[in-house]
Each structure stands twice: as C-alpha cells, then as structure tokens.
Amino acid sequence: MRLSLRILPSMIILISSISMLRSSGAIEAAKHILDPFLSLLGIPSETILLMLIRPFSGSAALAAGAELIHEYGPDSLIGRTTAVMLGSTETTFYVISVYFGASGIKKTRYAIPAALVGDLAGFLAASWSVRVFM
Amino acid sequence: MIMSLFWCACAIISTLSALYHGTSSQMAASLAEGASSGVTITLAIAGPLSLWTGINRLAEKMGLMNCISKLLKKPMTVLFPSSAKDQNLANALSGNFCANLMGIGNAATPMGIQAIKRLKSSKYPTIATNEMCRFVVMNTASVQLIPTTVSALRAAEGCATPFDILPCVWISSLLSLCAGLTAAYIGGKVWKDS
Numbered sequence: 001m002r003l004s005l006r007i008l009p010s011m012i013i014l015i016s017s018i019s020m021l022r023s024s025g026a027i028e029a030a031k032h033i034l035d036p037f038l039s040l041l042g043i044p045s046e047t048i049l050l051m052l053i054r055p056f057s058g059s060a061a062l063a064a065g066a067e068l069i070h071e072y073g074p075d076s077l078i079g080r081t082t083a084v085m086l087g088s089t090e091t092t093f094y095v096i097s098v099y100f101g102a103s104g105i106k107k108t109r110y111a112i113p114a115a116l117v118g119d120l121a122g123f124l125a126a127s128w129s130v131r132v133f134m
Numbered sequence: 135m136i137m138s139l140f141w142c143a144c145a146i147i148s149t150l151s152a153l154y155h156g157t158s159s160q161m162a163a164s165l166a167e168g169a170s171s172g173v174t175i176t177l178a179i180a181g182p183l184s185l186w187t188g189i190n191r192l193a194e195k196m197g198l199m200n201c202i203s204k205l206l207k208k209p210m211t212v213l214f215p216s217s218a219k220d221q222n223l224a225n226a227l228s229g230n231f232c233a234n235l236m237g238i239g240n241a242a243t244p245m246g247i248q249a250i251k252r253l254k255s256s257k258y259p260t261i262a263t264n265e266m267c268r269f270v271v272m273n274t275a276s277v278q279l280i281p282t283t284v285s286a287l288r289a290a291e292g293c294a295t296p297f298d299i300l301p302c303v304w305i306s307s308l309l310s311l312c313a314g315l316t317a318a319y320i321g322g323k324v325w326k327d328s
Contacts, residue, residue, distance in 0.1 A: 005180075012172035017144035019168025024161040026151035053140070060140055066175045066287055074293035083288055083299050087281030088306035092274045099270050102247040106260040110321025111267040115274040118314025122275070125309035129302040 007059055014063035018049065022067070043127040044078050050085060051123050055092035055116060062086070080134055084126035089119050178290030179283070186282035190236045202235065203228040213272075213315075214265050216253060223252040230273070237278050246273060264322040271318045275311040278303070 021027050031045045038045040046068060054061040065086045072078040092115045100108055152161040193199075206228045210217050217224040226249035233242035246269075253266045262270075281303050288296040 008173065008176045011176045012169050013141060015172035015175065016165050016168035017141055017148070019164040019171065020148040020161055021144050021151075023157060023164035024148040024152035025155035025157050026147050029151065029155075057140060062283065062287075063172070065284070066179075067171075069287055069291050070171065070175070074288040074291045074296070079288070079291075080299055080302070083281075083284045084302045084306050086287075087278065087284040087299070087303040088276060088310055090274045090276035095274045096270055098243065099246060099250045099273065100262065100266075103250045103254055103266070104260060105254075105262045105266065108262050109267060110318065110325045111262055111270045114267060114271045114314055114317035114321050117317035118271055118275045118310045121313030122306050122310030125306035126302065129305045130299070133302055133305075134299070 007062075010059045011063055011066075014060050015067055018064055018067045021049070022071075041124060041127070042131060043123060044081055046072070046078050047082055047085060047123075047127075050082060054085070054089055054123075055119055056094075058091040058094065061091070077130060077134075080130045081127050084130055085123055088126055089122040092116060092119055175287075175290060179286040182286035182289045182296075183282060186280065186286065187238070190238055190280070190282070194233075194236060194238065194241070199229070199232040199236065202232045206231060213268060214253075216265055220252060223249060226252065227269070231277075234273065235277060235279050237280055237282050242273075264318075267321065268315065268318050271314040272311065275307065275314045277307040277311055 027046075027049060030048055034048055035045045038048070043051075050061060050064040050068060053064055065082045068082045069079045072082075074080075074083070092112075096108065096112060096115065100111070148161055152158045203225070207224070210224060210227055210231075214223075214227060217227055226245045229245040230242050230249055233239070233245060250266060250269060253263060253269060255261065255263050280297075281300075284299075284303075285296040288299075
C-alpha cells in the first residue's frame with residue numbers, strides 16, 4: 001500500500017506526459033518511421049516507447065505499459081506483449097548504478113552492453129512468445 | 135533526474151509535434167485526462183499488488199527461499215567460482231537470486247550489494263571482474279516466478295485471467311537471462327581488464 005502511494009506522484013506526471021505524446025501525434029510519427037523495421041523482427045511498433053524507456057526508468061516504463069494496456073486492452077496482442085515485456089525485463093541502468101555504485105567500481109567493462117543485449121533479447125522473446133503461445 | 139529529463143523531453147516533443155500536426159487542443163485535453171488516469175491506475179493496482187507482495191512475504195517466511203537456495207548451490211558454483219570458497223558470498227548470491235524470483239526487490243537489493251562487495255578484486259578494486267559483470271547481468275535480466283506488478287496492471291484493466299501470460303513471461307525471462315549471460319561470456323573473452 002505504501003509502495004503504491006509512493007509511486008502516485010510519479011505515475012501522475014508520467015502518464016500525463018505519455019498521454020500528451022500520444023495525442024500530439026508524436027508516437028504515431030515514430031511508429032510510421034520504425035514500423036517496417038520492427039515488423040520484420042515481429043515486434044509490435046506500438047511498444048517502441050516502452051522499449052526505449054525500459055532500461056532507464058522503472059516507473060516511466062510502468063506508466064508506458066499501463067497506458068498501452070489501457071489503450072489496447074489487456075487481452076489484445078499488444079496488451080499481452082506489453083505485459084510480458086514489462087514482466088521479463090528490469091531497469092538496467094538503475095541496477096547497474098546501484099550495484100557498481102555501492103561497490104565503488106569505476107570501470108564497468110562489458111557489463112552495460114551485455115545487460116542491454118539481455119534487455120533486447122527479452123523484448124524480442126516477449127513479442128515472439130506471445131505470438132506463438134497465445 | 136531521469137524523471138525531469140523524461141518530462142522535459144516529453145513536453146518539448148509533444149508541443150512540437152502538436153504544432154506540426156495541429157493537435158494542440160487534443161494534447162491539452164489529454165494532459166488533464168492523463169493526470170486523472172495516473173491516479174485511477176495507481177489506485178487500481180494498489181490492491182492486487184499489496185495482496186501478492188503479502189503472499190510472497192509469507193512464502194519467504196515459510197522457508198521457500200531456503201529450499202530454492204539449496205537447489206541453486208551447484209549452478210552457483212559454476213557461474214561464480216569464488217562462491218565455492220566463500221560461504222557468505224554463496225548465501226548472499228542465492229539470497230539475492232531467490233528474492234528476485236519471489237519478486238521482493240527490497241530484500242534482493244541489500245543482499246545483492248553484500249554479494250557484489252565480496253566479489254570485488256583486491257588487486258583492481260575499481261574494475262568490474264567477470265563475475266561482477268555476470269552478477270549484474272543476472273540482476274538486470276529479472277527472472278520472476280510471479281510477475282506481480284504486471285498482473286496487477288492487467289487485473290486493473292479488467293482482465294479475467296491476469297496470470298495467463300505466465301508461461302510467456304518465464305520463457306522471455308529465461309531467454310533474456312541466457313542472452314545476457316552469453317553476451318557476458320563473449321565480453322569476458324573479448325574485453326580484457328583494461
């Protein structure tokens with residue numbers, strides 16, 4: 001309960017900003033540009049904002065996902081893909097900054113690229129598994 | 135800081151896009167609508183989220199985590215050879231993984247910090263060792279048995295079966311973990327301690 005109240009202010013501003021992006025046509029425009037490439041990979045292009053923001057901010061990703069599920073319905077292809085994407089990835093840069101910060105590491109070597117590869121694989125796997133199993 | 139950047143970026147991009155597409159009035163309206171959506175969505179997920187967090191805590195108290203830790207001992211020593219000699223490290227590693235499995239991030243983080251401090255190399259204290267990179271990649275891959283937050287979201291939107299995506303989530307989490315670990319393995323070969 002306390003967790004939910006704590007995220008309330010951020011959720012308000014995040015969902016407002018995503019709502020704004022959607023209604024101003026910015027997301028549609030991005031979709032048109034990226035659609036051919038994303039559909040080749042089997043990823044629904046509506047999830048582009050979620051994929052881009054996921055490694056950077058958990059709350060923003062939650063808001064983006066909530067907005068997508070609200071817009072397209074929880075049982076649609078997009079709704080399910082969004083849910084699986086959210087459930088199988090983590091806020092990469094936050095985790096990296098917490099763990100490497102706490103241990104005083106300055107040179108992270110290949111940790112960031114490897115973690116991002118994991119995220120990308122998660123997004124691809126989410127899109128495919130929903131198509132195949134649902 | 136990320137929030138402020140995100141908000142500024144959204145505001146600027148939306149305004150420019152609205153001016154270009156001529157959708158200024160819709161944009162202004164959706165700003166207010168989005169704000170109230172934020173409240174309703176958060177309140178809607180509060181219930182299921184509290185329920186599932188409680189159930190996970192209960193399972194933790196019932197010793198489920200100890201069970202899983204025992205099963206993880208062998209794989210842990212393969213992935214993290216240092217844990218074979220250091221019992222505290224082994225406990226912290228399996229504790230962190232189990233807490234993540236159960237979805238209790240608040241418990242996972244302190245144990246994770248303990249583990250990573252023990253993985254530090256005394257010769258090069260500011261460089262991430264291969265094991266540290268592997269550990270961080272495992273944490274960013276997020277393998278959860280029950281994705282509570284997402285299911286709460288779906289239930290809030292009226293989904294009758296919020297957990298029917300479970301197999302897909304497991305498959306995606308595992309594939310993401312494997313891909314990340316493979317990338318970490320290749321990185322370890324290619325990117326030597328600089």
